[in-house]
Amino acid sequence: xxxxxxxxxxxRPLFAEEKAAESHEDGPMILVHGKTVTVRQSQPGSEDIxxxxxxxHVYTSLEESGARRSSNAxxxxxxxxxxxxxxxxxxxxxxxxxGQTGSGKxxxxxxxxxxxxGLIHMAIDDLFSRLVEHPETTAHASYNEIYNDHVFDxxxxxxxKTLTVGAATDxxxxxxxxxxxxxxxxxRTSASKSPRTSRKSDSSRSESALKVREHPELGPxxxxxxxxxxxxxxxxxxxxxxxxxxxxxxxxxxxxRSARSHGIFTITLKHPGGGHSHLRLINLGGTGQxxxxxxxxxxxxxxxxxxxxxxNKGLSCLGLxxxxxxxxxxxxxxGNTQLAHVPYRDTTLTWLLKEAIGGNSKTALITSISPxxxxxxxxxxxxxxxxxxxxxxxxxxxxxxKRKSLAENKLQKEAEKAGVSRxxxxxxxxxxxRRSPAxxxxxxxxxxxADHKVESLRLAAEAGEKQAAxxxxxxxxxxxxxRAAAEETARKAEADAERxxxxxxxxxxxx
Numbered sequence: 001x002x003x004x005x006x007x008x009x010x011x012r013p014l015f016a017e018e019k020a021a022e023s024h025e026d027g028p029m030i031l032v033h034g035k036t037v038t039v040r041q042s043q044p045g046s047e048d049i050x051x052x053x054x055x056x057h058v059y060t061s062l063e064e065s066g067a068r069r070s071s072n073a074x075x076x077x078x079x080x081x082x083x084x085x086x087x088x089x090x091x092x093x094x095x096x097x098x099g100q101t102g103s104g105k106x107x108x109x110x111x112x113x114x115x116x117x118g119l120i121h122m123a124i125d126d127l128f129s130r131l132v133e134h135p136e137t138t139a140h141a142s143y144n145e146i147y148n149d150h151v152f153d154x155x156x157x158x159x160x161k162t163l164t165v166g167a168a169t170d171x172x173x174x175x176x177x178x179x180x181x182x183x184x185x186x187x188r189t190s191a192s193k194s195p196r197t198s199r200k201s202d203s204s205r206s207e208s209a210l211k212v213r214e215h216p217e218l219g220p221x222x223x224x225x226x227x228x229x230x231x232x233x234x235x236x237x238x239x240x241x242x243x244x245x246x247x248x249x250x251x252x253x254x255x256x257r258s259a260r261s262h263g264i265f266t267i268t269l270k271h272p273g274g275g276h277s278h279l280r281l282i283n284l285g286g287t288g289q290x291x292x293x294x295x296x297x298x299x300x301x302x303x304x305x306x307x308x309x310x311x312n313k314g315l316s317c318l319g320l321x322x323x324x325x326x327x328x329x330x331x332x333x334x335g336n337t338q339l340a341h342v343p344y345r346d347t348t349l350t351w352l353l354k355e356a357i358g359g360n361s362k363t364a365l366i367t368s369i370s371p372x373x374x375x376x377x378x379x380x381x382x383x384x385x386x387x388x389x390x391x392x393x394x395x396x397x398x399x400x401x402k403r404k405s406l407a408e409n410k411l412q413k414e415a416e417k418a419g420v421s422r423x424x425x426x427x428x429x430x431x432x433x434r435r436s437p438a439x440x441x442x443x444x445x446x447x448x449x450a451d452h453k454v455e456s457l458r459l460a461a462e463a464g465e466k467q468a469a470x471x472x473x474x475x476x477x478x479x480x481x482x483r484a485a486a487e488e489t490a491r492k493a494e495a496d497a498e499r500x501x502x503x504x505x506x507x508x509x510x511x
Contacts (some may be wrong), residue, residue, distance in 0.1 A: 005365065031372040036053065146262040146264070146349050154242075285311040367383075
């Protein structure tokens, strides 16, 4: 059975200054062999410590690795194209990009600006090329950021650098025909201070923050967000780029536009029959704040600790969510029904990612890591995070069918409140349309129609029992195999953690 959550690792090449700083005696920190990443840590006077991690996909740009250097196109074909396909078919899909600042995540997301497109651009292009085969499906784009644990709409006129669409009210929807020519407005960058982006003070911005709600069946959603009707990839990319320019960013020694927020670009697809599905492209803000240039911006000004704290709060909680889900997967594999609490609601980020991680979605998680020895701790933390995520299982079901089922259940409840059966209601409506009098004969006809429907359903159920039993057997076999794999992965993770703890204690004792 195909996994609904796949995890990939991308290793960027060393920068020129990093190559100059690396000691030839140390050798490379990252070694890639197939789907396994090995991290070396040199220990003076003793053997190197090596830790291995296995993932669904591993991509490298290291010249020393001996493996084929991977491009964005390779990653897209293996990990992203499948989720775009399921989104077109009525399922929810998520692409999550994760990694420390300077790990190459921006290149993966946006490309190099020349001959290599980013995954987000390719996903949007691919989606609309596929929608040509679904002319009755409509698309609507929205773009939100999570900044200091609050949700803001990047498509609202007060929070954008340029006005490329018509004005809209809260929760409004605009069509491409309402677009205006780009109109310049005041930049969010303050020339008198540092190049850091600053839209408004936190007090004034908090008033424009949107609320997150949760539907009991459809999951969390942002209330009052702007949605723009898009019919082509060009229109969707205009919306994305316009919103992306409004994100909170700062300039560091590792990145000219290091994000200080998490961005969620959503394309909602409305399918024939009233069903909806969505494709979410999620670019998480960079993690880490060591001596690699994240504490100060390019001019030497200190980066706001509140921004870093707000961003890392969501990322830390995301790690706890994935840890809880991996523990639950191990318990389920052992038949333990007492599952750990999953803290989805502890932060806005994890609440909005509830469907993506452990929920109803096909999700691709792509994590970027640095091969530089100076980033060893951040790289190890990222690999542990991704290793736990690999164990998490999503439950994929078509969003179209789910919404149809919700509508049918609502109608059924309304019919039950009225004291009549659904089928009797239908029969009565048919006879009313024929202008038949409500006589005793009509009551008999209604009862006969209802009985016939019940009998038909019973026969259909009997006919489907064998097929259902076969499918259930296959499902149980697949579940058993996945539980065994999850248990083995969790066992290895626990063994690694115990070994690391013992090594740390030994080092402390030696010191």
